[in-house]
Amino acid sequence: MAQYTRVSGSVGLITLQSPPVNALSAAVRQGIVDSMQRALSEPEVKSVVICGQNGIFSGGADIKEFGGQMSGPPLIPMIHAIEAASKPVVAAIEGIALGGGLELALGCHYRIAHSKARVGLPEVTLGLLPGAGGSQRLPRLIGVPAALDLITTGRYVTAAEALKFGLVDQITDHNTVNVAVKFAQRVAGQPLDARRISTYPCLCPPDVDVLFEEVMQRVRRTARGAIAPIACVQAVRAAATLPYNQGMERERELMATLFTSGQTRALQYFFFAQRAVGRWSMPSGARWDTSKPRPVHKAAVIGLGTMGRGITVALAQAGFSVVAVETQEKQLMEAKQAISGMLERGAKRRGVAPALDKINYGCNIQSVADVDLVIEAVFEDMALKKKVFQQLSAVCKPGTFLCSNTSGLDIDQLACQTRNPELVVGMHFFAPAHVMKLLEVVYGPKSSPLAVATAMQLGKKIGKVSVAVGNCRGFVGNRMLKPYLEQALFLLEEGATPEFVDQVLEEFGFAMGVFRMSDLSGLDVGWKVRMADGLAVPNPTTGQATRLRQGRRYSPLGDLLCEQGRFGQKTGRGWYQYNKPGSQVAKPDPWLHSFLDEYRARHTLVARRIDHQEVLERCLYSMINEGFRILEDGIAAGPEDIDVIYVFGYSWPRHRGGPMFYATTVGLNKVLERLEHYHQAHPDVPSLQPCDLLRKLVGSGSPPIQKWREVIKKVRSQL
Numbered sequence: 132m133a134q135y136t137r138v139s140g141s142v143g144l145i146t147l148q149s150p151p152v153n154a155l156s157a158a159v160r161q162g163i164v165d166s167m168q169r170a171l172s173e174p175e176v177k178s179v180v181i182c183g184q185n186g187i188f189s190g191g192a193d194i195k196e197f198g199g200q201m202s203g204p205p206l207i208p209m210i211h212a213i214e215a216a217s218k219p220v221v222a223a224i225e226g227i228a229l230g231g232g233l234e235l236a237l238g239c240h241y242r243i244a245h246s247k248a249r250v251g252l253p254e255v256t257l258g259l260l261p262g263a264g265g266s267q268r269l270p271r272l273i274g275v276p277a278a279l280d281l282i283t284t285g286r287y288v289t290a291a292e293a294l295k296f297g298l299v300d301q302i303t304d305h306n307t308v309n310v311a312v313k314f315a316q317r318v319a320g321q322p323l324d325a326r327r328i329s330t331y332p333c334l335c336p337p338d339v340d341v342l343f344e345e346v347m348q349r350v351r352r353t354a355r356g357a358i359a360p361i362a363c364v365q366a367v368r369a370a371a372t373l374p375y376n377q378g379m380e381r382e383r384e385l386m387a388t389l390f391t392s393g394q395t396r397a398l399q400y401f402f403f404a405q406r407a408v409g410r411w412s413m414p415s416g417a418r419w420d421t422s423k424p425r426p427v428h429k430a431a432v433i434g435l436g437t438m439g440r441g442i443t444v445a446l447a448q449a450g451f452s453v454v455a456v457e458t459q460e461k462q463l464m465e466a467k468q469a470i471s472g473m474l475e476r477g478a479k480r481r482g483v484a485p486a487l488d489k490i491n492y493g494c495n496i497q498s499v500a501d502v503d504l505v506i507e508a509v510f511e512d513m514a515l516k517k518k519v520f521q522q523l524s525a526v527c528k529p530g531t532f533l534c535s536n537t538s539g540l541d542i543d544q545l546a547c548q549t550r551n552p553e554l555v556v557g558m559h560f561f562a563p564a565h566v567m568k569l570l571e572v573v574y575g576p577k578s579s580p581l582a583v584a585t586a587m588q589l590g591k592k593i594g595k596v597s598v599a600v601g602n603c604r605g606f607v608g609n610r611m612l613k614p615y616l617e618q619a620l621f622l623l624e625e626g627a628t629p630e631f632v633d634q635v636l637e638e639f640g641f642a643m644g645v646f647r648m649s650d651l652s653g654l655d656v657g658w659k660v661r662m663a664d665g666l667a668v669p670n671p672t673t674g675q676a677t678r679l680r681q682g683r684r685y686s687p688l689g690d691l692l693c694e695q696g697r698f699g700q701k702t703g704r705g706w707y708q709y710n711k712p713g714s715q716v717a718k719p720d721p722w723l724h725s726f727l728d729e730y731r732a733r734h735t736l737v738a739r740r741i742d743h744q745e746v747l748e749r750c751l752y753s754m755i756n757e758g759f760r761i762l763e764d765g766i767a768a769g770p771e772d773i774d775v776i777y778v779f780g781y782s783w784p785r786h787r788g789g790p791m792f793y794a795t796t797v798g799l800n801k802v803l804e805r806l807e808h809y810h811q812a813h814p815d816v817p818s819l820q821p822c823d824l825l826r827k828l829v830g831s832g833s834p835p836i837q838k839w840r841e842v843i844k845k846v847r848s849q850l
């Protein structure tokens with residue numbers, strides 16, 4: 132709703148009231164319409180101020196309303212009525228004015244912002260465009276290039292930047308509403324014609340066509356199949372080339388297409404999924420709202436390889452004191468140099484001082500004695516990690532949380548090395564750790580809610596999206612990656628090429644296909660794990676790589692490449708060839724194609740034509756099937772956890788919502804049916820066998836994803 136009051140005798144003050152972010156719900160819109168009518172009809176009122184309660188102007192249209200039947204006064208005529216008003220209307224922007232909130236402010240005649248306010252049009256991130264006139268008013272106000280930037284990226288700008296653009300008229304450090312009221316009194320009675328943005332011409336640079344062409348090309352390149360950024364460019368182009376009313380008509384057409392698209396549904400789901408993962412729970416019943424974290428002031432990182440360096444940077448940049456330990460003197464010096472460089476470059480980008488003094492380096496594990504939390508980031512080797520945990524347990528002060536940055540080893544085994552296993556959790560960062568948003572916080576059977584809450588909070592403080600997951604091989608992300616990689620290899624055996632498989636996956640929206648990604652990560656990493664598991668070994672009797680291991684189909688293709696020293700980008704050869712070691716430009720490799728031909732001949736495999744559909748179905752559905760198993764096992768509390776992990780950690784295209792949401796768009800029954808089909812064709816591939824939870828969900832009529840938790844609860848209670 133919105134509250135109407137009269138202040139200073141002649142100013143009508145409209146306060147939006149819809150906690151927590153004053154979203155423009157039907158009730159708020161109705162409140163604005165009613166209040167405006169009152170303000171215009173009261174002769175004593177000479178001007179109007181619109182503000183939001185609790186220091187927040189508005190977070191935009193109410194996203195929760197998008198999925199259902201829209202009711203209440205529509206936004207566009209409401210904003211037009213404000214702009215057309217005969218009395219000046221001033222927006223007092225505190226906190227945020229985003230999306231529809233900023234569009235409302237653009238309908239006002241003046242905008243006063245607090246210096247700490249941020250404004251933006253993030254609709255594109257929800258698969259929409261600023262469809263309440265924003266795409267037509269913003270370019271008229273701040274020019275085409277700046278408007279294109281803000282609308283196609285959805286980025287927020289500070290009040291200072293907004294002032295520079297001419298997006299706001301004034302900024303203040305004082306009480307914004309008071310300043311706006313005084314301003315409103317001053318401008319009362321002044322002509323408004325020059326203040327109605329819809330009447331402005333849209334000023335374009337001389338080379339505007341070239342600009343639109345360039346922006347469109349950039350957007351197409353980076354959108355990975357998302358349609359909203361393209362529609363945003365088209366809408367701004369309409370502002371630049373058409374009169375306002377026709378531009379609005381074009382905005383409406385484009386918005387109608389987006390509004391009914393699957394992409395916006397996926398992105399809206401993902402918006403709420405990101406927030407849902409913060410409300411974590413453990414099978415024990417411990418939850419985010421009943422488990423208090425303990426403050427962490429000083430942290431330590433053990434092992435300063437690539438991961439340890441990134442984690443150190445992330446901690447220092449967030450203001451934590453860090454003890455960074457590397458036992459090899461030479462490595463320590465190299466790491467110190469690399470970390471300082473990363474901090475300096477990051478600080479330069481953000482215009483702040485580098486946090487170099489936050490870090491104390493040491494080559495002795497004793498130096499972590501007084502820290503509150505340790506993140507171990509040594510080489511992925513259980514024996515080594517166990518030793519480090521034993522040492523940490525002996526050295527650290529009582530109550531120190533001991534965390535491992537393992538990407539899949541058993542947290543429980545590490546906890547068992549310590550005096551206080553309840554203080555041990557996994558903190559699985561993703562490379563580069565100071566850049567990637569995802570953090571898997573892994574609880575073992577002994578981890579306390581206190582330890583989980585503390586790791587989750589630490590993650591939030593260093594800017595990560597943290598997801599609490601249970602302890603199993605590979606946790607959530609890498610566990611689901613396994614069947615995906617496995618299917619990709621099987622497809623090569625059956626006739627596909629790495630280029631074809633990657634092309635299909637990249638067209639689907641992944642930033643990189645599975646083989647380019649493997650080349651980037653290094654093929655030797657998985658090889659070492661497979662050797663440790665007794666998988667990557669030739670048959671002792673024939674000396675040949677066999678295609679069956681432990682009773683299941685196995686592809687030794689990756690192992691065979693590693694045996695040739697082809698570890699990917701770092702060696703200049705992998706699934707692709709590169710100009711030189713370290714180069715990132717992947718080129719098809721004729722050697723690899725002959726190698727695949729010879730391999731198929733050796734194993735009497737006949738290459739067949741594999742189409743797009745098969746690549747997608749086998750790679751993605753086997754991964755999704757594992758996702759259902761993860762839910763069934765209670766490793767993830769809900770599908771949102773999996774989807775957030777995949778979008779932030781594995782470049783799953785956000786406009787497809789994540790693997791579990793994607794399954795709902797395909798149709799659970801179709802996923803089930805195709806898995807059954809492929810499992811029949813490949814009975815020696817257990818990951819293709821549909822899991823019980825998927826069958827149960829289909830059996831219960833494929834409920835919407837928001838209802839899965841109820842079915843999961845029932846399935847688990849029957850176990």
Ligand SMILES: CCCCCCCCCCCCC/C=C/C(=O)SCCNC(=O)CCNC(=O)[C@H](O)C(C)(C)COP(=O)(O)OP(=O)(O)OC[C@H]1O[C@@H](n2cnc3c(N)ncnc32)[C@H](O)[C@@H]1OP(=O)(O)O
Pocket residue numbers: 151152154190191192193194195206227229230231232253254257259260261262263386387390391403406407
């Ligand atoms: C048939 C064809 C018809 C076609 C025509 C259709 C016509 C429709 C016309 C409509 C025109 C619309 C044009 C405008 C569109 C929009 O405005 S879309 C929304 C744009 N706004 C945003 O994207 C902002 C989203 N919010 C945020 O970025 C952040 O929440 C925040 C505001 C910056 C605050 O961050 P923080 O303090 O970290 O808090 P959070 O945890 O993120 O959020 C707190 C809770 O508030 C909920 N929430 C936030 N924003 C909204 C919102 N806009 N709507 C609803 N709810 C919102 C958020 O979910 C949190 O709640 P919980 O999920 O319960 O935790």
